[in-house]
Amino acid sequence: MDRQLTAWALAAAQALLFIAAAPLLAGWLQRVKCHMQNRAAPAVWQPYRDLLKLTRKKLLLADNASWLFRAVPYVVFGATLLAAAVVPLIAVRLPTAAIADVIVLVGFFALARFFTALAGLDIGTAFGGMGASREMMVAALAEPAMLMAVFTLSMTAHTTNLSVATEYILNAGLVLRPSFLFALLALAMVAVAESSRVPVDNPATHLELTMLHEAMILEYGGRHLALIEWATQIKLMIYSVLIVDFFFPWGIATEFTAMALAGGIVAVAAKLMGLAVLLVVWETVMAKMRLFRVPQFLGFALMLGLLAMLTHVVLET
Amino acid sequence: MGIATLGLYNQAIILFASLALLTSFIMLAQARMLPLIFTFAWQGLLLATVSVLVAIVTNHPHLYISAALTFTLKVVLIPWLLYRLSGKLNMHYDAEAIAHPTLMLLGGVGLVIFGYHVSQSIVHLSGLATRNTIAVSIAIELLGMLLMCARKSAVAQVIGFMSMESGIFFAAVISTYGMPLIVELGVAFDILVAAILFGVFFFHLRDSFGSLNVVRFNRLSEANEPMPLPEPPAGEHP
Numbered sequence: 215m216d217r218q219l220t221a222w223a224l225a226a227a228q229a230l231l232f233i234a235a236a237p238l239l240a241g242w243l244q245r246v247k248c249h250m251q252n253r254a255a256p257a258v259w260q261p262y263r264d265l266l267k268l269t270r271k272k273l274l275l276a277d278n279a280s281w282l283f284r285a286v287p288y289v290v291f292g293a294t295l296l297a298a299a300v301v302p303l304i305a306v307r308l309p310t311a312a313i314a315d316v317i318v319l320v321g322f323f324a325l326a327r328f329f330t331a332l333a334g335l336d337i338g339t340a341f342g343g344m345g346a347s348r349e350m351m352v353a354a355l356a357e358p359a360m361l362m363a364v365f366t367l368s369m370t371a372h373t374t375n376l377s378v379a380t381e382y383i384l385n386a387g388l389v390l391r392p393s394f395l396f397a398l399l400a401l402a403m404v405a406v407a408e409s410s411r412v413p414v415d416n417p418a419t420h421l422e423l424t425m426l427h428e429a430m431i432l433e434y435g436g437r438h439l440a441l442i443e444w445a446t447q448i449k450l451m452i453y454s455v456l457i458v459d460f461f462f463p464w465g466i467a468t469e470f471t472a473m474a475l476a477g478g479i480v481a482v483a484a485k486l487m488g489l490a491v492l493l494v495v496w497e498t499v500m501a502k503m504r505l506f507r508v509p510q511f512l513g514f515a516l517m518l519g520l521l522a523m524l525t526h527v528v529l530e531t
Numbered sequence: 532m533g534i535a536t537l538g539l540y541n542q543a544i545i546l547f548a549s550l551a552l553l554t555s556f557i558m559l560a561q562a563r564m565l566p567l568i569f570t571f572a573w574q575g576l577l578l579a580t581v582s583v584l585v586a587i588v589t590n591h592p593h594l595y596i597s598a599a600l601t602f603t604l605k606v607v608l609i610p611w612l613l614y615r616l617s618g619k620l621n622m623h624y625d626a627e628a629i630a631h632p633t634l635m636l637l638g639g640v641g642l643v644i645f646g647y648h649v650s651q652s653i654v655h656l657s658g659l660a661t662r663n664t665i666a667v668s669i670a671i672e673l674l675g676m677l678l679m680c681a682r683k684s685a686v687a688q689v690i691g692f693m694s695m696e697s698g699i700f701f702a703a704v705i706s707t708y709g710m711p712l713i714v715e716l717g718v719a720f721d722i723l724v725a726a727i728l729f730g731v732f733f734f735h736l737r738d739s740f741g742s743l744n745v746v747r748f749n750r751l752s753e754a755n756e757p758m759p760l761p762e763p764p765a766g767e768h769p
Contacts, residue, residue: 530533
């Protein structure tokens with residue numbers, strides 16, 4: 215009973231740490247990117263300040279906004295929060311991991327995206343509709359690729375549960391699996407597309423030609439916008455943690471001692487910082503691609519996912 | 532037999548083999564000329580690495596020689612020849628429009644499945660622990676063929692042809708620890724001669740057709756004038 219209570223408390227603490235650290239990751243990303251491009255960099259805490267500023271602002275709503283428009287930020291944030299609770303950040307074997315497996319995780323993202331698209335359509339501006347249709351196109355192409363990559367990992371670990379799969383990979387030690395390499399590439403490409411980074415989307419602009427995600431949430435302001443931006447940051451963090459968990463799980467805590475947990479925090483922080491640097495290099499080297507090139511990009515990701523599955527079947531059994 | 536039970540060298544063989552398969556797919560998706568040539572060189576490097584690893588694992592020292600041959604031919608000589616050629620033909624930065632790129636990649640995945648299906652009957656001939664990579668070698672051959680079928684540029688077709696040869700070489704390394712050295716030398720020089728001949732050919736093709744796009748090759752050079760209209764059938768217009 216006591217053990218179970220500790221486990222639940224730890225799970226809650228991990229989820230809180232997850233959502234609290236997400237703006238920090240975004241801030242770190244921004245800072246490294248500025249340094250990389252020889253610009254003056256804002257502090258790492260800048261996203262927190264932005265979120266705080268937004269929550270303090272007066273809430274303005276369009277005249278024809280329905281209840282849906284007001285509900286969507288909470289739905290999006292709630293779905294993202296639930297998704298974050300499922301992903302093992304610093305420790306495996308937490309009770310929240312048993313709630314949902316990785317397919318439900320994809321479902322959470324789909325739910326959030328569906329409601330964001332509805333909100334984009336709700337106001338009736340041209341931008342919202344355009345953004346919604348673009349986002350749905352990207353999503354429809356990215357989801358199969360992501361599922362293929364995830365299925366490959368599940369076939370290796372014989373489970374779709376994130377915590378169990380992470381532990382399996384951790385215990386297997388260093389095995390050079392080509393299927394994991396392909397799945398990693400596919401997942402990275404999908405993560406780039408889904409968390410609206412370069413080359414699929416540019417998170418830093420409000421230019422109508424390049425907007426995907428931003429176009430849908432253009433009408434939001436105040437605390438609604440703060441919630442949505444926070445959810446976007448958490449989503450980026452979930453994808454990064456997924457990649458870290460599946461492919462480099464070393465250092466994650468398998469028992470609930472203070473030492474192991476502290477080690478888990480340090481390990482995951484170091485790995486996420488490294489991954490962010492890689493993402494920055496990628497974003498600096500790549501240019502934003504035309505919208506009609508995106509299907510080709512995601513088609514390649516789907517092909518990689520299929521190839522990962524095939525190499526698992528052909529070469530690893 | 533899972534991959535986790537194999538030694539590290541064997542795992543590396545499987546890894547590099549599947550990376551070579553990946554380069555085949557990249558070539559299929561790559562529309563620009565220079566990256567295409569470089570990807571071909573990378574594939575050669577991966578195959579040379581695989582043959583070195585197979586030589587270490589199976590203790591067949593003559594595979595070192597074929598690895599060295601692969602390296603000099605497929606990584607250095609032929610890519611250099613193609614690079615120089617495409618430079619002379621002013622097509623370093625040419626990009627051709629690939630029709631249905633995603634469909635072609637998925638077709639490539641279909642070919643991989645087909646290669647796996649075909650390889651099932653010959654896999655048991657090999658004594659290697661990594662004999663399943665025969666499926667990969669067949670897939671590389673088929674993908675080279677797909678590259679030849681799908682592309683309109685003659686240079687890309689030549690690269691497809693060379694990549695098919697790489698697949699055959701790889702199949703030989705995996706299934707029978709390489710071909711007899713005399714055969715391998717013969718094939719290597721054939722490939723080299725073919726590369727040089729293709730180079731000469733490119734210039735002739737460009738001189739006579741003004742382009743390296745194979746779609747235009749079946750057109751006669753005098754056929755630029757419009758065809759004469761057919762005579763109206765008698766009796767229809769009284």
